[in-house]
Amino acid sequence: GAVVSQHPSRVICKSGTSVKIECRSLDFQATTMFWYRQFPKQSLMLMATSNEGSKATYEQGVEKDKFLINHASLTLSTLTVTSAHPEDSSFYICSALGPGETQYFGPGTRLLVL
Amino acid sequence: AQSVTQPDIHITVSEGASLELRCNYSYGATPYLFWYVQSPGQGLQLLLKYFSGDTLVQGIKGFEAEFKRSQSSFNLRKPSVHWSDAAEYFCAVGAVSGNKLVFGAGTILRVKS
Numbered sequence: 525g526a527v528v529s530q531h532p533s534r535v536i537c538k539s540g541t542s543v544k545i546e547c548r549s550l551d552f553q554a555t556t557m558f559w560y561r562q563f564p565k566q567s568l569m570l571m572a573t574s575n576e577g578s579k580a581t582y583e584q585g586v587e588k589d590k591f592l593i594n595h596a597s598l599t600l601s602t603l604t605v606t607s608a609h610p611e612d613s614s615f616y617i618c619s620a621l622g623p624g625e626t627q628y629f630g631p632g633t634r635l636l637v638l
Numbered sequence: 639a640q641s642v643t644q645p646d647i648h649i650t651v652s653e654g655a656s657l658e659l660r661c662n663y664s665y666g667a668t669p670y671l672f673w674y675v676q677s678p679g680q681g682l683q684l685l686l687k688y689f690s691g692d693t694l695v696q697g698i699k700g701f702e703a704e705f706k707r708s709q710s711s712f713n714l715r716k717p718s719v720h721w722s723d724a725a726e727y728f729c730a731v732g733a734v735s736g737n738k739l740v741f742g743a744g745t746i747l748r749v750k751s
Contacts, residue, residue, distance in 0.1 A: 530681070556737070567728065567741045568682075617681050625689075627739060629674070629682040 525551050526622045530630035537608055538638055545603045545633045547618030553598035554620035558627060559591070562615045574601040608637040640665045642731050644742035651719050652750050659714040659745050661703075661729030670732040671712040672739065673703055677725045685727075688712065699723070724749045 527550040537543050547557055555576045560568040572582045572593050580593035590612075592604040601620075605612055613636050619627040641664040651657050663669055670689050674682035686697025693705040703714045712729060726746050730739040 528681070558738075567743045570738065570740075573738065615679075619682075621737065624687070625737075626672070626684060626687060628684065631681040632679070634679070 526626075526628040527551055528618065528620050528622075528628050528630040530618055530633050532633060533631060534634045534636075536636045536638065539609050540607055543605045543608055543635060545605075545616055545618075545635075547601045547603070547620070547630050549599045549620040549622065549628070552620070552622045554601075554622060555598060556621040557595060557601040558619045558621075559593060559601075559603050560617045560619070562617060562632075564615075568617060571603075605635065608635070610637045613637045640669070640731050640733060640740045642729050642740055642742035644727075644729055644745050646745045647743070648746045648748065650748040650750060653721050654718050657714075657716045657719045657723070657747070659727050659729075659747070661712045661714065661742060662710050663712065663729070663731045664710065665731055665733065667733070668707075671703075671705060672730040672732070673697065673701070673712075673714050674728045674730065675725045676728065676744075682728065685714070719747075719749055721749045721751060723747060 529548045531546045557574040559571045562568050571586045572580045574580045574593045574595040576595045582588045595601040617632040619629045622628045643662045672687045673685040676682045685701050688705045726744045728744045729742040732739045
């Protein structure tokens with residue numbers, strides 16, 4: 525139980541385009557989901573907290589207009605990287621707050637912006 | 639502010655040997671503590687967690703961790719390491735259960751045969 529999926533697992537896009545990443549809780553409902561970014565050989569950095577039916581809460585230094593988060597249902601949150609640039613290339617991981625008040629993580633999305 | 643320190647960036651152990659990964663945290667109140675494991679290119683899998691109660695917690699895959707308030711530590715242990723345990727391990731602390739976790743830098747475990 526407590527499975528979280530992400531789609532796509534990998535995406536390559538051209539600079540200036542937008543990319544949407546989906547995060548789904550498959551077997552539980554999650555009012556709260558989280559989006560992290562992980563640079564190579566580094567730890568996870570929380571970008572934002574996504575709450576179903578309300579606006580996301582962004583961490584300091586994260587541009588909310590660049591990283592759009594929508595949590596439209598209890599099982600789906602999306603992260604859209606708008607006007608992506610090469611410096612946005614990274615590994616993006618979502619998590620969902622699930623049973624036992626524990627975060628369950630998705631498998632991650634590798635974004636490469638050319 | 640919360641913070642987590644994992645002093646060891648890399649650890650190499652022989653298969654079958656015991657393992658201890660260190661984690662020290664900084665937090666004013668009783669923390670919620672987690673250990674996650676990440677294989678290359680993958681997401682994180684929860685190994686175990688501590689919220690309250692017994693300070694020795696058992697997790698999956700034969701791992702355990704002990705919460706020591708006096709030392710602000712939550713070290714992860716396994717009595718006998720298997721080659722499949724090679725991965726990166728993250729300790730995390732939260733102020734409220736499950737919310738806004740702060741992660742340590744991670745420890746990469748290599749297992750030699």
